[in-house]
Amino acid sequence: MRLSVAKNIGFCSGVRRAIEIIERLVQENKKNIFCLGSVIHNELLQQRLKQKGIITVDSLKDIKKPAYIILPSHGVPPTNIKEAKRKGLKIVDVTCPNVSSLQRVCKKLRQEKYQLIILGDNNHPEIRALLGIAAEAVVISNASEIELLKLDSRIAIVSQTTQSIENFLVLVNKFFEMREKIEKIKELRIFNTICLDNISRQKEVRELANNNDAVFVIGSYSSANTKRLFNISRMINPNSFLIRDYHDISDKIKLKFKKIGIISGASTPDWLVDEIIRKIKSKKGE
Ligand code: SF4
Numbered sequence: 001m002r003l004s005v006a007k008n009i010g011f012c013s014g015v016r017r018a019i020e021i022i023e024r025l026v027q028e029n030k031k032n033i034f035c036l037g038s039v040i041h042n043e044l045l046q047q048r049l050k051q052k053g054i055i056t057v058d059s060l061k062d063i064k065k066p067a068y069i070i071l072p073s074h075g076v077p078p079t080n081i082k083e084a085k086r087k088g089l090k091i092v093d094v095t096c097p098n099v100s101s102l103q104r105v106c107k108k109l110r111q112e113k114y115q116l117i118i119l120g121d122n123n124h125p126e127i128r129a130l131l132g133i134a135a136e137a138v139v140i141s142n143a144s145e146i147e148l149l150k151l152d153s154r155i156a157i158v159s160q161t162t163q164s165i166e167n168f169l170v171l172v173n174k175f176f177e178m179r180e181k182i183e184k185i186k187e188l189r190i191f192n193t194i195c196l197d198n199i200s201r202q203k204e205v206r207e208l209a210n211n212n213d214a215v216f217v218i219g220s221y222s223s224a225n226t227k228r229l230f231n232i233s234r235m236i237n238p239n240s241f242l243i244r245d246y247h248d249i250s251d252k253i254k255l256k257f258k259k260i261g262i263i264s265g266a267s268t269p270d271w272l273v274d275e276i277i278r279k280i281k282s283k284k285g286e
């Protein structure tokens with residue numbers, strides 16, 4: 001069996017930074033540490049953080065000072081930050097710098113009165129945080145929705161950081177196909193706000209899917225970027241599998257694929273990736 005392991009695997013830089021900050025808090029023996037929503041979309045990691053005493057909450061309602069509140073890597077709406085300050089909580093902001101940059105872009109575009117169109121998933125916390133900054137923004141999940149929109153004369157397009165670059169390009173091209181609408185648009189600004197780590201992983205998963213008998217995408221079903229990698233791979237190679245832990249692959253190893261590509265979502269811990277690769281190599285656990 002030959003394993004091809006992606007270069008971009010394990011935590012992305014944004015998640016790694018977030019975990020390092022949180023682990024420092026734990027090492028410093030801080031008490032009453034809460035996280036507003038999942039710090040990262042991976043259940044195994046959530047369990048580990050829980051064991052270290054970090055409590056995930058959906059709202060700030062029941063938290064009283066003295067306490068630390070972690071603002072997760074995909075960001076939170078400004079109202080949450082105001083409330084945390086009002087309650088005197090110690091804020092530990094682990095928002096990924098790429099997400100913060102997207103938030104700044106949206107804030108500026110809103111101030112400059114552009115009609116803001118966001119390609120993304122309305123239910124994702126990153127988008128909910130953005131709508132807290134620019135409530136009037138229109139969120140669309142695919143390019144065809146643009147045809148139904150009433151467009152202003154000044155438009156700006158951005159994307160959720162974990163969108164697929166293909167979807168984004170389809171959306172951008174769609175504008176130039178809508179001749180009647182484009183004639184009325186005076187200004188169209190396009191910001192590619194998909195993070196580079198995601199773009200690299202999407203490129204790599206395509207290569208792995210094309211060059212292997214099977215692809216294992218390690219990560220969680222709750223992680224948007226893991227699911228996207230899996231879907232990209234599955235469209236190219238039907239032998240694509242989303243792997244949460246080693247138990248998900250023992251059956252597939254028995255199928256004896258000769259060439260297996262391995263990649264992970266950006267929120268998949270390095271230790272999980274290492275453990276899975278080690279066990280595949282030793283073929284134990286079956
Ligand atoms: S996937 Fe990109 S935007 Fe999201 S946390 Fe990682 S580096 Fe940041």
